[in-house]
Amino acid sequence: MQQNHPDAPLLPHRLSVLGEAMRAVAQHVWTALDDKLVPTIPVPDMLATVARILAMLDAQIQLVSVRTNDLMPEVIANQTASDLAVYRAVGRFEASVRELLAGYHQVLSLAAFGDGVIARNLLANAYRHTLNEIHDWLCEVVFTIADPLAAIQRRGLPSSGHVELPLTLTLTPAPELDELAKWVAQHSARRTPRPSPRTPAASVTTRPAQPKSPGFWDTLTTAILLCGISNALFGSDADDCDV
Structure with a gap:
């Protein structure tokens, strides 16, 4: 077993x-979540806007998931990764998060009126839900890397041998999606054409647009740090810690 210097x-x-x-x-995500924007984008059709924004949110979260997974082979498991390679990988991840933030800001900028304001606020809160989960995960990554021993103790993990510190980004469905579904169903029903006296009722079909949870909401994006920590860190010798 290789012995490490206490300060290593x-x-x-x-x-x-x-x-x-x-x-x-x-830090950027936390700051951007507090941005206050004046609604300036006209919304002639809020129902269509809701469908478009939800599709955009779906694509943006998929990209975040891809970029998060990329950190494992590009950085965490890549023992030859240079500082430049790390910053480039994080830059690609950050770009995907910035797209989410841009979508959030776009929603805040919608100049909705009437009960369209309700839909806009639900969309904004759905974005905030996802961005808050990403921010919390980022904080966990930073805390774990800065002080892996504290992370091990906090999780009640073994203090000897190889310890796995899973850093799992879990994106859950925003509660606002259910309310959006109700809003869309209500407003879609208002647009349903009534059958004319000459048209059999059975020939009239209604296909209201329903906001759906993006298919990857329940997908886990995971990066695992495999740290060899020996009892020495709590009083004896230490193994090398690597991934």
Whole structure:
């Protein structure tokens, strides 16, 4: 067993760089969530706008999922990753998060009127729900990399041998999606054409647009740090910590 100096870092350098880069992303998300925008984008058809925004949200979260998964082979499991490679990988991840933030800001900028304001606010809160989950995950990544021992103790994991520190981004359906579904159903019903006296009622079909939860909401995007931590960290020798 290789003995580490007490002051030697527990994690390889590339993960320390990852933690600092992700800290900057977390700070940007937190700041952007507090942005106040004046509604200036006209909304001639709120029903169509809801469908378009939900499709956009779906695509944006899929991209975040892809970029998050990319961090595993590009950084976490890549022992030869340079600082530049780490920053590039985080940059691609951050770009996907910025797309989500841009979508959120676009929703805040919708100049809705009447009960269209309800739909706009539900859309905005659906975005906030997802962005808050991403921000919380980023904070967990930063905390774990900055102090893996504290993360191990907090989770009640073994303090010896190889310890897996799973950093799992779980995106859950926003509660606002149910309310949006009700709003869409109500407004779609208002547009349903009534059958004329000459048209058999059976020939009239109604296909209201229903906001659906993006298919990957329940998908887990996971990065696992495999840290070899020995009893020495709590009083004896230590193994190397790597992934």
